[in-house]
Each structure stands twice: as C-alpha cells, then as structure tokens.
Amino acid sequence: xxxxxxxxxxxxxxxxxxxxxxxxxxxxxxxxxxxxxxxxxxxxxxxxxxxxxxxxxxxxxxxxxxxxxxxxxxxxxxxxxxxxxxxxxxxxxxxxxxxxxxxxxxxxxxxxxxxxxxxxxxxxxxxxxxxxxxxxxxxxxxxxxxxxxxxxxxxxxxxxxxxxxxxxxxxxxx
Numbered sequence: 001x002x003x004x005x006x007x008x009x010x011x012x013x014x015x016x017x018x019x020x021x022x023x024x025x026x027x028x029x030x031x032x033x034x035x036x037x038x039x040x041x042x043x044x045x046x047x048x049x050x051x052x053x054x055x056x057x058x059x060x061x062x063x064x065x066x067x068x069x070x071x072x073x074x075x076x077x078x079x080x081x082x083x084x085x086x087x088x089x090x091x092x093x094x095x096x097x098x099x100x101x102x103x104x105x106x107x108x109x110x111x112x113x114x115x116x117x118x119x120x121x122x123x124x125x126x127x128x129x130x131x132x133x134x135x136x137x138x139x140x141x142x143x144x145x146x147x148x149x150x151x152x153x154x155x156x157x158x159x160x161x162x163x164x165x166x167x168x169x170x171x172x173x174x
Contacts, residue, residue, distance in 0.1 A: 007061075021068075025081070026074050044082060050081075059075055082094075110125070
C-alpha cells in the first residue's frame with residue numbers, strides 16, 4: 001500500500017472534524033502524565049470538544065486552504081488539537097484552566113471564529129465566559145428593571161393604589 005493511501009484517510013478525518021469548527025487550538029502536551037492526560041481528555045469530552053493527537057504533517061495537509069492554515073507555523077514538536085463546533089471559547093478556557101494544574105501543558109496557538117491567536121491571545125480568549133454565562137448575565141440585566149417596576153407596583157397596590165399615595169402626599173404634615 002502506498003504512503004498516500006495510508007495518509008489520506010487520516011487527513012480526510014481531520015478535514016471533516018475542522019469543517020464546521022468554531023475554534024481549533026493547538027497544544028504541546030509533552031511532559032503530561034498518563035493520569036493528567038486522561039483527566040484532560042475526560043474534561044474536554046464532557047464539554048463536547050474533540051481532542052486528538054495527529055502527526056503535524058497530517059494536520060498541515062488538512063489545514064491547507066482553510067481558515068486554520070495560519071496554524072501551520074505552530075506545527076512543530078508534539079502537537080495535539082482541540083476542536084469545538086459548539087462553543088468557540090470552550091477549548092481555550094478548559095485547556096487554560098487545566099494548564100494551571102498541569103504546568104507541562106502549553107497552548108501554542110489557536111483559531112477562534114476565523115481569527116488566529118498566539119499563546120497570549122488564547123489566554124485572553126480563555127478569560128471570556130461561556131455563551132451560557134453571558135446569556136444569563138444579559139437576561140439578568142434585562143430582567144432587573146422589570147423586577148424593580150413590579151416591586152414598586154406591588155407596594156403601590158398594598159398602599160391602596162396611586163390615588164391613595166397622591167392623597168397622602170397632598171395632606172400637609174403637621
């Protein structure tokens with residue numbers, strides 16, 4: 001079997017995985033223990049993130065002609081790739097969080113929604129809260145004025161309505 005026939009299915013697999021990806025992050029996993037690697041894979045899997053180790057040449061071929069081609073210069077040394085199709089910031093956030101406990105894990109670079117970031121940029125991306133957290137904050141800020149309005153209306157109703165409040169204010173204090 002020719003080498004190309006062996007490589008093509010792997011390159012096709014990578015291409016299929018990155019086709020609908022919102023973000024792709026490259027990491028250097030050298031020095032991780034088996035236990036740490038297992039924990040990392042479990043966390044990423046639970047978050048719906050694909051994490052795999054491929055040969056750099058395979059990833060380079062798969063990235064060619066895509067928005068992830070800018071990652072090619074970072075394909076040196078051992079590389080693993082984290083791919084997310086749902087939450088664009090999740091791989092950076094989870095890998096950064098995990099790197100705090102496993103100092104050997106190093107984020108090389110990543111592409112988030114079409115924009116390439118180096119290791120420092122990925123650290124900034126990692127600080128962005130998840131979509132769910134941002135939506136809940138937005139909902140909370142939208143709900144706050146409505147809640148305050150309802151509270152004021154309830155207090156007016158308990159006092160006997162707006163007419164009673166107006167009559168109270170009209171009576172001069174003695």
